[in-house]
Amino acid sequence: MKREVVIIGGGFGGIKTAKLLAKADVNITLIDKTNHHLFQPLLYQVATAALSPGDIAVPIRAIFSKQKNVKVVLGEVVEVLKDQKEIRLKDDRCIKFDTLVVACGAKYNYFGNHAWEKHAPGLKTISNALNIRERILMSLEKADQIDNVEERQKYLNFVVIGGGPTGVEMAGAIAEIAKRNMMRDYNNFSPEQTHVYLIEAGPRILNGYDESLSQKAVEMLEELGVEVMQGTPVTQIEHEKVVLENAAIESPNIIWAAGVVANAVIKTLDVETDRAGRAIVAPDMSLPRHRDIFVIGDAVHMKDADGNPLPAIAPVAMQQGKHVAKLIKNPSLYDAVEREPFQYLDKGSMATIGRARAVADIRGLKLSGFIAWAMWSVVHILFLIGFRNRLHVFVEWMWHYFTYKRGVRLITERPYD
Amino acid sequence: MKREVVIIGGGFGGIKTAKLLAKADVNITLIDKTNHHLFQPLLYQVATAALSPGDIAVPIRAIFSKQKNVKVVLGEVVEVLKDQKEIRLKDDRCIKFDTLVVACGAKYNYFGNHAWEKHAPGLKTISNALNIRERILMSLEKADQIDNVEERQKYLNFVVIGGGPTGVEMAGAIAEIAKRNMMRDYNNFSPEQTHVYLIEAGPRILNGYDESLSQKAVEMLEELGVEVMQGTPVTQIEHEKVVLENAAIESPNIIWAAGVVANAVIKTLDVETDRAGRAIVAPDMSLPRHRDIFVIGDAVHMKDADGNPLPAIAPVAMQQGKHVAKLIKNPSLYDAVEREPFQYLDKGSMATIGRARAVADIRGLKLSGFIAWAMWSVVHILFLIGFRNRLHVFVEWMWHYFTYKRGVRLITERPYD
Numbered sequence: 001m002k003r004e005v006v007i008i009g010g011g012f013g014g015i016k017t018a019k020l021l022a023k024a025d026v027n028i029t030l031i032d033k034t035n036h037h038l039f040q041p042l043l044y045q046v047a048t049a050a051l052s053p054g055d056i057a058v059p060i061r062a063i064f065s066k067q068k069n070v071k072v073v074l075g076e077v078v079e080v081l082k083d084q085k086e087i088r089l090k091d092d093r094c095i096k097f098d099t100l101v102v103a104c105g106a107k108y109n110y111f112g113n114h115a116w117e118k119h120a121p122g123l124k125t126i127s128n129a130l131n132i133r134e135r136i137l138m139s140l141e142k143a144d145q146i147d148n149v150e151e152r153q154k155y156l157n158f159v160v161i162g163g164g165p166t167g168v169e170m171a172g173a174i175a176e177i178a179k180r181n182m183m184r185d186y187n188n189f190s191p192e193q194t195h196v197y198l199i200e201a202g203p204r205i206l207n208g209y210d211e212s213l214s215q216k217a218v219e220m221l222e223e224l225g226v227e228v229m230q231g232t233p234v235t236q237i238e239h240e241k242v243v244l245e246n247a248a249i250e251s252p253n254i255i256w257a258a259g260v261v262a263n264a265v266i267k268t269l270d271v272e273t274d275r276a277g278r279a280i281v282a283p284d285m286s287l288p289r290h291r292d293i294f295v296i297g298d299a300v301h302m303k304d305a306d307g308n309p310l311p312a313i314a315p316v317a318m319q320q321g322k323h324v325a326k327l328i329k330n331p332s333l334y335d336a337v338e339r340e341p342f343q344y345l346d347k348g349s350m351a352t353i354g355r356a357r358a359v360a361d362i363r364g365l366k367l368s369g370f371i372a373w374a375m376w377s378v379v380h381i382l383f384l385i386g387f388r389n390r391l392h393v394f395v396e397w398m399w400h401y402f403t404y405k406r407g408v409r410l411i412t413e414r415p416y417d
Numbered sequence: 418m419k420r421e422v423v424i425i426g427g428g429f430g431g432i433k434t435a436k437l438l439a440k441a442d443v444n445i446t447l448i449d450k451t452n453h454h455l456f457q458p459l460l461y462q463v464a465t466a467a468l469s470p471g472d473i474a475v476p477i478r479a480i481f482s483k484q485k486n487v488k489v490v491l492g493e494v495v496e497v498l499k500d501q502k503e504i505r506l507k508d509d510r511c512i513k514f515d516t517l518v519v520a521c522g523a524k525y526n527y528f529g530n531h532a533w534e535k536h537a538p539g540l541k542t543i544s545n546a547l548n549i550r551e552r553i554l555m556s557l558e559k560a561d562q563i564d565n566v567e568e569r570q571k572y573l574n575f576v577v578i579g580g581g582p583t584g585v586e587m588a589g590a591i592a593e594i595a596k597r598n599m600m601r602d603y604n605n606f607s608p609e610q611t612h613v614y615l616i617e618a619g620p621r622i623l624n625g626y627d628e629s630l631s632q633k634a635v636e637m638l639e640e641l642g643v644e645v646m647q648g649t650p651v652t653q654i655e656h657e658k659v660v661l662e663n664a665a666i667e668s669p670n671i672i673w674a675a676g677v678v679a680n681a682v683i684k685t686l687d688v689e690t691d692r693a694g695r696a697i698v699a700p701d702m703s704l705p706r707h708r709d710i711f712v713i714g715d716a717v718h719m720k721d722a723d724g725n726p727l728p729a730i731a732p733v734a735m736q737q738g739k740h741v742a743k744l745i746k747n748p749s750l751y752d753a754v755e756r757e758p759f760q761y762l763d764k765g766s767m768a769t770i771g772r773a774r775a776v777a778d779i780r781g782l783k784l785s786g787f788i789a790w791a792m793w794s795v796v797h798i799l800f801l802i803g804f805r806n807r808l809h810v811f812v813e814w815m816w817h818y819f820t821y822k823r824g825v826r827l828i829t830e831r832p833y834d
Contacts, residue, residue: 035558052469061602071604074558093562141452141491145510185478187488 162258163205433738579675580622
């Protein structure tokens with residue numbers, strides 16, 4: 001009997017694991033809630049209408065159409081039954097595993113304020129992005145129809161909560177829409193009347209980066225017209241309103257990018273977690289006392305050699321996937337009493353701020369401005385090409401037109417009617 | 418005072434009229450329910466996941482961003498008050514006009530069976546197309562999860578009702594998905610198990626075309642694996658079920674393409690209409706006894722020199738728009754006691770059937786197969802380039818990437834939450 005490997009999640013970690021097991025003598029079942037793998041680092045560009053959903057998503061089936069040992073299942077995992085070695089889906093189907101890789105990712109954390117989610121959507125799925133895109137566009141249309149300056153103002157306000165990389169990228173991109181790109185299409189108001197706020201509760205934005213880069217990011221955002229408010233906790237979010245300690249901002253465009261929590265599947269593992277609900281695992285990424293269950297990516301809490309937690313970014317998830325795949329492929333490593341520990345190779349991190357600005361930290365080399373942005377562009381284009389997507393757009397479009405290859409097979413969570 | 422020209426509808430007719438009035442000494446207000454102009458002839462390709470919404474739609478504001486005499490209004494017209502010379506929007510705003518061009522288009526007609534709409538959506542908007550796309554994709558996913566052959570079958574059935582050009586194109590495109598393109602991605606069923614039905618109540622499909630082309634179309638569809646049922650009226654549509662006189666087909670994929678009715682705005686004009694609710698107008702496209710109100714495009718009933726009704730296609734709408742713009746631009750023509758009548762120049766009509774097949778009738782020259790398809794492709798690509806859209810995709814993509822030009826500003830009717 002072949003070993004049954006079940007992977008929960010078709011994000012960067014899950015896909016990497018499955019791909020690296022292509023030649024392994026195992027049966028793989030990959031389960032995801034959606035039918036597509038999403039290039040999340042560019043999701044903010046869908047939310048700001050720069051890219052189409054089809055440009056940053058590929059059907060998971062298409063990724064594995066030639067890898068015969070992978071079965072793709074569309075479904076939502078609700079429970080892992082560790083002792084029975086099976087997982088249960090929402091529709092009560094159960095799937096047995098010999099080895100389980102939990103790569104279920106994270107979702108936005110509203111710190112217990114569930115009501116806020118409705119007023120301030122996060123940015124994790126294509127649906128989220130389209131929803132935010134429509135709010136922004138509708139808001140500008142409304143502003144164009146209101147002549148009273150005071151009544152109009154709230155439709156020209158944009159609020160991003162959370163100054164991590166996603167919040168910074170989002171605020172920069174919105175400022176470019178609201179201050180530049182689309183403004184010539186509206187007659188009723190001018191770019192100076194639009195306000196883009198980036199609100200961070202902590203003392204500085206991009207707090208995972210060196211302090212000098214945070215400062216650069218603030219400068220670049222301000223050049224774009226973003227009003228950066230650091231050390232400013234949000235106390236309440238209501239319908240079209242953000243309340244701060246000493247002020248309130250009215251806006252139908254409130255975007256939440258302030259902290260994540262691991263997917264609820266982790267809870268059912270009955271494992272120790274950190275404050276963000278992320279599993280605390282053994283050095284080889286497996287659960288303590290359950291050597292056949294691994295957790296990788298945004299759902300796991302890992303520290304680097306210096307004791308700093310690893311960031312929730314694609315390279316970490318992919319390297320962890322690679323580590324786990326290596327163990328599964330090699331019985332001698334898998335069955336070793338003391339398995340090889342996972343080690344993260346930090347290739348750097350970067351965040352863009354608008355059209356031609358970014359900050360980057362490449363193993364201690366700190367860059368900002370155009371050069372960091374050029375590097376960011378190259379890295380992301382190369383990365384997308386890996387998923388046959390940007391290449392699709394640049395080169396294969398004409399070919400696709402004449403062969404009718406299906407590139408946009410995305411099931412978002414749009415309800416049927 | 419400049420003449421106030423109000424145009425209802427941002428389809429082919431309305432856009433053409435407004436564009437040709439660029440140098441006219443008038444103020445134009447263009448009103449549409451959505452914020453985008455839609456290249457409807459390719460909408461079936463969005464429904465079948467070949468194109469992204471952004472590929473076939475352009476923001477109306479972007480079309481007119483350099484034409485300063487146009488004001489774009491997002492709104493739904495509910496009533497034309499002929500005598501007051503104003504129109505009323507759903508939100509009760511009223512807009513005065515000196516000249517009105519009603520280019521409001523048509524919607525699908527369920528012949529009084531309103532309940533059918535929910536079970537068998539039509540294909541008029543981007544929302545429709547995305548909805549149909551998701552139904553088709555979800556259906557294949559479900560089929561992949563059901564092992565019982567009989568229970569599975571309905572998820573592998575696809576039904577298109579109505580054998581006009583849209584129905585034929587849709588059936589051909591679905592057959593290509595369901596019989597070819599995506600099948601290698603599913604393990605649980607084979608292409609022979611999928612069924613695509615094209616159901617036409619009348620004696621033949623493509624009944625606006627020569628009978629020889631209808632016959633060719635049937636042959637080409639059958640080659641693709643479509644089961645063409647002519648002379649087969651639908652008697653009832655229920656949830657996931659189409660009832661015919663002697664049979665019933667179970668399927669979650671039912672698409673309605675059988676007949677249209679003019680938009681409800683026409684009713685408020687209090688004008689004589691045909692059975693499809695289309696206004697019957699004077700030879701110059703104006704309303705009888707209301708020389709300042711014109712109706713063009715799919716919302717109007719016009720006959721050619723031989724007494725045959727003009728088809729509901731883009732070239733007719735655009736030529737009518739051109740005619741009306743010419744009248745508005747030239748006071749001597751506009752004020753003439755006997756205005757110039759509209760004359761349609763038939764440049765031909767064509768319908769595709771799948772990847773490399775089509776039928777075309779170019780002023781009596783009847784073509785079918787690959788040559789007709791090649792012609793169809795060229796015409797449509799050229800046409801899209803006119804709207805800077807295909808060109809966008811082919812040539813400007815890299816440029817857009819680096820300049821962050823917003824290409825995908827579409828507000829579909831997706832609800833906010």
